[in-house]
Every structure is written in structure tokens, then in C-alpha cells.
Amino acid sequence: MGNIITQSPFLMFSDGKGGIYEDETLYTVGRSGWDAFPIPTDEFILLPEGGQLYELPGRRGIGIDVATGEMRICEKGWAVAAFIPPAHTGLYIAAYETMPDAPTLPLFCYTAAGWQDDKIYVPAVRIEKDIRQETEGYHDAEIEVGTEHLLEAYPNNRLIKHLMENCCMTYTCPAARNLALGRWECPVPISPACNANCIGCISFQPSDETIVSTQDRLTFKPTAEEIVEFTVPHLETAPFPIISYGQGCEGEPLLMWETIRESIIEIRKHTQKGSININTNGSMPKAVKALCEAGLTSIRVSTNSAREEIYTSYYRPNNYHFNDIIESLKVANEMGAWTSINYFVFPGMTDSVAEYEALRKLIKETNLKMIQWRNFNIDPDWYLGKIGVTDTGECMGVKQMLELIQEEFPDLKFGYFNPSIERIKGDFEMDYAH
Ligand code: SF4
Numbered sequence: 173m174g175n176i177i178t179q180s181p182f183l184m185f186s187d188g189k190g191g192i193y194e195d196e197t198l199y200t201v202g203r204s205g206w207d208a209f210p211i212p213t214d215e216f217i218l219l220p221e222g223g224q225l226y227e228l229p230g231r232r233g234i235g236i237d238v239a240t241g242e243m244r245i246c247e248k249g250w251a252v253a254a255f256i257p258p259a260h261t262g263l264y265i266a267a268y269e270t271m272p273d274a275p276t277l278p279l280f281c282y283t284a285a286g287w288q289d290d291k292i293y294v295p296a297v298r299i300e301k302d303i304r305q306e307t308e309g310y311h312d313a314e315i316e317v318g319t320e321h322l323l324e325a326y327p328n329n330r331l332i333k334h335l336m337e338n339c340c341m342t343y344t345c346p347a348a349r350n351l352a353l354g355r356w357e358c359p360v361p362i363s364p365a366c367n368a369n370c371i372g373c374i375s376f377q378p379s380d381e382t383i384v385s386t387q388d389r390l391t392f393k394p395t396a397e398e399i400v401e402f403t404v405p406h407l408e409t410a411p412f413p414i415i416s417y418g419q420g421c422e423g424e425p426l427l428m429w430e431t432i433r434e435s436i437i438e439i440r441k442h443t444q445k446g447s448i449n450i451n452t453n454g455s456m457p458k459a460v461k462a463l464c465e466a467g468l469t470s471i472r473v474s475t476n477s478a479r480e481e482i483y484t485s486y487y488r489p490n491n492y493h494f495n496d497i498i499e500s501l502k503v504a505n506e507m508g509a510w511t512s513i514n515y516f517v518f519p520g521m522t523d524s525v526a527e528y529e530a531l532r533k534l535i536k537e538t539n540l541k542m543i544q545w546r547n548f549n550i551d552p553d554w555y556l557g558k559i560g561v562t563d564t565g566e567c568m569g570v571k572q573m574l575e576l577i578q579e580e581f582p583d584l585k586f587g588y589f590n591p592s593i594e595r596i597k598g599d600f601e602m603d604y605a606h
Contacts, residue, residue, distance in 0.1 A: 204523070449472065
């Protein structure tokens with residue numbers, strides 16, 4: 173077990189020119205909320221394949237001085253953080269001091285990272301077995317062939333054009349690339365509009381904001397025919413097939429619920445295979461009910477918090493309330509659908525005692541089936557500042573929170589992706605490997 177460490181790894185810094193180095197005078201610490209803390213050594217894992225390091229401009233890393241044991245700033249260069257790939261949940265954010273005039277960081281995750289014996293370590297857990305977005309499973313030549321094939325097979329389908337030319341080939345979206353490869357979860361973006369104004373929305377940011385959205389939002393409303401045309405063959409032929417409305421490049425799919433309902437009814441006339449899922453903000457319980465009646469298999473509701481005040485200050489909903497998302501989960505559960513939350517993990521907020529209590533309540537109230545523990549892709553200072561949180565309260569550590577929730581709710585599943593029908597109905601712990 174050469175990858176278990178007994179001493180905290182060294183802090184890394186960037187020279188501002190693309191070079192990243194270790195500082196052997198400082199041990200890595202992690203940020204939780206606004207503050208820096210030592211990271212228990214047993215919470216470090218090797219940076220998984222597909223992970224990357226980022227330089228954080230205008231920020232100085234914080235570490236523990238190897239000689240004195242005191243916390244201090246690294247003056248040698250800019251702070252460094254890690255992007256940890258899908259299927260992994262970060263336990264601490266990178267700790268740094270932000271200089272005046274530092275630019276707001278773009279919408280990525282900034283997990284702490286350290287260096288030891290030529291290896292990079294991050295405080296994280298693998299929360300999901302599914303290999304659906306593993307980098308080694310993507311081969312460009314095969315993806316290109318699959319893309320060409322879909323564009324030729326559906327020449328008049330605007331959604332296929334969007335998914336292949338924009339999502340797959342321009343943004344290298346892992347979900348769209350899996351569609352090109354004819355496997356697993358197939359993305360179905362459907363709505364150009366939204367009824368929330370999330371601070372960290374990845375598909376729309378106002379032009380006067382200090383960050384840009386990472387993806388361009390869908391600009392048209394697909395028809396039910398366009399959806400049915402390529403999703404039926406996917407459900408029929410892909411391994412462990414899922415079709416999923418509600419993607420990162422669109423608004424809120426429930427605003428298009430009538431089209432979704434029409435497409436589900438039509439799809440199920442042609443095939444009973446696979447699973448039909450929606451990723452949503454859960455704002456319209458009546459629409460959720462109608463979709464479940466039509467044959468929706470699963471729903472995943474995104475949230476940054478189980479507390480209304482934290483949710484509302486981030487989502488800034490137009491015409492719905494936090495209680496509607498609870499209601500949507502309840503309705504879906506009552507209708508027999510699989511219910512997940514897409515839970516944006518922010519160390520120091522998610523593991524606060526107040527959040528833990530609110531999450532327990534949500535799980536009990538909705539009979540939740542699964543939590544997808546996602547990393548919150550956002551500049552930490554910017555997020556806490558925008559939602560007006562100056563003190564995140566008492567925290568227990570993300571690892572401890574995961575353990576406590578699992579202990580209290582042994583049937584609640586943990587993961588990172590929407591499960592296939594084979595997992596929902598059969599063995600949830602099944603190994604996917606093709
Ligand atoms: S619900 Fe989704 S699409 Fe709507 S503002 Fe929030 S992140 Fe953006």
C-alpha cells in the first residue's frame with residue numbers, strides 16, 4: 173500500500189509561467205468555510221487519473237511550517253489547487269490568502285493538493301464505482317466516427333447537431349461523448365429558459381459579471397420528434413442505457429415539461445428498455461407528477477443546501493420556493509420514481525452541523541433514495557461573499573458527515589451519477605465495466 177501517507181504532503185506553488193513546484197518548508201493544509209485547517213493524513217488519496225492542477229492567480233497558498241508547526245503563507249509563487257475528476261468528492265478546498273485585485277476564479281472546483289515522493293495527493297474519496305466518465309475510456313478516433321455516424325443518421329435533427337458539433341466536439345462534454353460512443357447515459361438538453369438565477373450558473377452569466385459561463389446555453393426548443401428520433405435507438409442498443417433531460421448547457425427542463433411528457437409517451441410506445449431521467453431544479457412538483465405518470469424513471473434535483481435560506485440566496489428563484497423542490501422529491505417518490513439530489517459539496521458549508529441536521533430532515537421527509545455528492549465548482553470567496561455567509565458555523569468534516577449519514581440511513585445510496593435501471597432494480601453495487 174505505497175500510496176498511504178503518514179505525513180502531510182508538501183504545499184505546491186506556481187511560478188506564474190506554467191511551472192508548478194513543491195515547497196518543502198510547508199505542509200499542505202485545507203480550507204473549510206473561511207478558515208484553514210490541518211488535513212488528517214488518512215484523508216489523502218493520489219490525484220486520480222483525469223485530475224489536473226490549477227494555478228490560482230492573485231492568491232498565496234497557506235501551509236504549516238515544517239520547522240515551527242505554525243501556519244504561514246508561501247511567498248514563492250501563486251497558490252495551487254486540484255481539479256478532481258468525476259466520481260470523486262473533495263474533502264477540503266485549497267487554502268490561500270487572496271490578494272487585493274485578485275480575479276474571481278472561473279467555475280471549477282478548487283480542491284487542496286500536496287506533493288510527496290513525486291506524487292500528487294488530494295483530500296478526497298471515490299464516492300462512485302461507475303466508470304462512465306473515466307478519461308481512459310474515451311478515444312478520440314472512435315468518438316469522431318460515432319459523431320459522424322450520428323450526424324449522418326439524423327441530418328435534420330437540430331438536437332443531434334447541437335450535441336455532436338457543440339457539446340461533443342467543441343466542449344468535449346463527457347455525456348455527449350458517451351452518446352457518440354453509443355453507451356450509457358445520453359444527454360437530452362431541452363430548455364433554453366430558466367426560472368432560477370444561480371450565482372454559479374454554468375450556462376448563463378450576465379455580461380457585467382466578473383466570471384463567464386463555461387458553456388453556451390441551448391438556443392432553441394427541441395421538438396418531441398427530434399428527441400424520440402435518437403433516444404429510442406440509444407435505449408434499444410446502448411449498454412445500461414439512460415436518457416437524461418436537463419444538462420449543463422441549458423436552462424430548467426421542467427419549463428418544457430409538456431414536450432418532455434410527449435416525448436416520454438412516444439418513446440415508451442417504441443421501447444421499454446432503459447431508464448428515463450430528469451436533472452432539474454425541482455421547481456414544479458405538478459410537472460414532476462405528470463412526467464412520472466408518463467413513465468419517468470428517475471429524478472435528480474440539484475441543490476447547494478438542504479437549508480432554505482442558503483438555497484434561496486444561491487438559486488435566487490423567480491417564481492418558486494425551496495419547499496417546491498421538497499415537494500417534487502416527495503411526489504416522485506410516491507409515484508415510484510428513483511429520487512436523488514445532486515448535492516454541491518462545499519467543505520465548511522455542507523458539513524456544518526446546521527446543514528447536517530437539515531439534510532437529515534430532507535432525507536426523512538422525502539424518503540430520498542440517493543445523494544450524488546458533487547464538488548461545488550465555484551470560487552470559494554466569491555460564493556460565500558455573494559450569499560452573505562461570514563461565519564459557516566460549527567463543522568464536522570465532510571468525511572465524518574458522509575459516515576454519519578450513511579450510518580443513520582443505510583439504504584440511502586451514495587454516488588456521483590444517475591444509476592441505470594439495472595442498478596435501480598437490481599444490484600446497486602454492481603460493477604459497470606461494459
Ligand atoms: S437552475 Fe440551472 S440553468 Fe437555471 S440558473 Fe440555476 S444552474 Fe442555471
